[in-house]
Amino acid sequence: QDPTSTSATMMSRIHKVVFFLVCTIYHLSHGFSPSVGVLKVKPVLQKTGHHQGVFPVRLGMRPAHSATSTAIQVASLRGGAAAAASAIGSPLKFFNSSLLGLFLATVFVKAIARSTVSSSDADDSKVAKSKEVKSLQLKFLSVFWMLRCADWLQGPYFYEVYASKIFNGVPASLSLISRLFLTGFVATAAFGPIVGRIADTSGRKKGTLAFAILYAIGALSTKSPILGILLLGRVASGIGTSLLFSAPESWLVGESQRLGVEDSLGETFGLAYAGDSIVAILAGQMAGLAAGMSGPTGPFQLSVGFLAIGALLAAFMWKENVASNVDESGNGEKPSIRDAMKVVAADQKIMLVGAVQALFEAAMYIFVLQWPPAITAAIGKVFGSNVATPYGTVFSCFMASCLLGSSIFSHLTGKMKVATERGATGMLALATVSMGLASLASSSSTLLNFVPKFAALVGSFFVFEACVGMYFPSIGTLRSKYVPDSHRGVIMNLFGIPLNVLVVTVFLSIKKLGVSGALGCSTAALSLAFASLLRLQAMVKSESA
Secondary structure, three states: OOHHHHHHHHHHHHHHHHHHHHHHHHHHHOOOOOOOOOOOOOOOEOOOOEEOOOOOOOOOOOOOOEHHHHOOOHHHOOHHHHHHHHHHOOHHHHHHHHHHHHHHHHHHHHHHHHHOOOHHHHHHHOOOOOHHHHHHHHHHHHHHHHHHHHHHHHHHHHHHHHHOOEEOOEEOOHHHHHHHHHHHHHHHHHHHHHHHHHHHHHOHHHHHHHHHHHHHHHHHHOOOOOHHHHHHHHHHHHHHHHHHOOHHHHHHHHHHHHHOOHHHHHHHHHHHHHHHHHHHHHHHHHHHHHHHHHOOOHHHHHHHHHHHHHHHHHHHHOOOOOOOOEOOOOOEOOOOHHHHHHHHHHOHHHHHHHHHHHHHHHHHHHHHHHHHHHHHHHHHHHHOOOOOOOHHHHHHHHHHHHHHHHHHHHHHHHHOOOOHHHHHHHHHHHHHHHHHHHHHHOOOOOOOOOOOHHHHHHHHHHHHHHHHHHHHHHHHHHHHHHOOHHHHHHHHHHOHHHHHHHHHHHHHOHHHHHHHHHHHHHHHHHHHHHHHHHHHHHHHHHHHO
8 A cells, every 4th residue: 555645544534533622622611512412420429528539640639629519600700711611511511521522532533443444454354363362462451450450549549548647646748748759759760670670580470469569568558557657658659660560561572572472562552551541430430439438548458459359360370471581490691780771872762762751751740740730720710719620520531531542542553554653753742732732721821812721721631641542552562662671671660760850850849830830841851752752763764764
């Protein structure tokens, strides 16, 4: 098929999806409310009557508004804010409608994907997937989703569980909770390369089991009223996090190489992170129920059960694999951190992939910390300061956006055969623009006065989360292609160091930066990630010429 024709077809279909999204957000922000088919999502309430705070943050805002406070006080507003509030209705109605729109957009992408299948492709699709690929995906996805569910369960109530502690008769302060938060990040940065090396040499299966144990220790520590135990629990969770984002992926890549099915990795990563979005939505609802029954420690205790299930599945279904230069008995040349650094320095493509990983994920974590106050402030300006922010529904919208992004990735790399480097470059460009618009919308800048700032902010966040949905399967595929198996775990965690340093630096400077400044830092990081991937794409193109 003519590459020019393929490119034009791809861009045409992407434009259709973007146009659909823009129209959906525009109509939602201007009060479009179909008389039938509107998704009704009842907010999950805790025993206190407060809205459930479901969002994937390690340090978030504690919702403190009753469910009845969502009534709109339009009479108390003035000018454009009053008109916007009257048109939209309420924050909960707006985000419920947005959730419906995002799911419809995902269905639209799936419909486009099916319509692009030629007759020959249709015949190929009827050919059964190889037993090796099906077996590998079953083994990996069942464990991956259980472990990710445990992680998602803990996130929404991180603030609540530590804010409920009392030390020497005094409730935990915001500064103390901040230190607990930073303890986890520091532990991830400090111990990541070390545990990555251990996983490479001792086994990625053992590394995955170690994650489950460490994360369970961190979860169980939240029951303690002793500050020292809480700090140790955060250290265990931080070390576990570095294993979560390296050991399972390294096992998958190593196993696919052993079976000779490396070509299926893109599809597997797409399935993994599309399913992860659904898992996150379900975990958010389960976290709310657990918190309503057992208090803020409930979701953490529930996560231990999912960790146990994931660990048991890995223990019985996975075969151990180690770095390619180490045999299963542990003999051979064991990779060191210094050796891994030399490997990175000797190959610019590895450096560029690592730069994309560190910069994008740093931008993502900064966003995770800043979207709650940004959304709350935007809602306050439109609906009034006494209106509750429906965090749970907003989070569900973000995860639906991720699902949309994962679906787009699967379509581009699967049916349309778009190179991962090329698709990821476009994704990073879109992420940079969307985050820049969000930074402007959350500031006092007058550059966006031609559109409602509330719609611009929310729309930008949705687009960025769709880019997140495309990013994770993209970076997994790129790492499997460019990062050598001999040092995979170490190298993945080495690039976690600048990631965590950047996040902690922005967090410590948040009083000076503000929400808009922090999102501006995310924009800068994304633009550098875009430049890095452009360079990688140019190198690959020149080598293949």
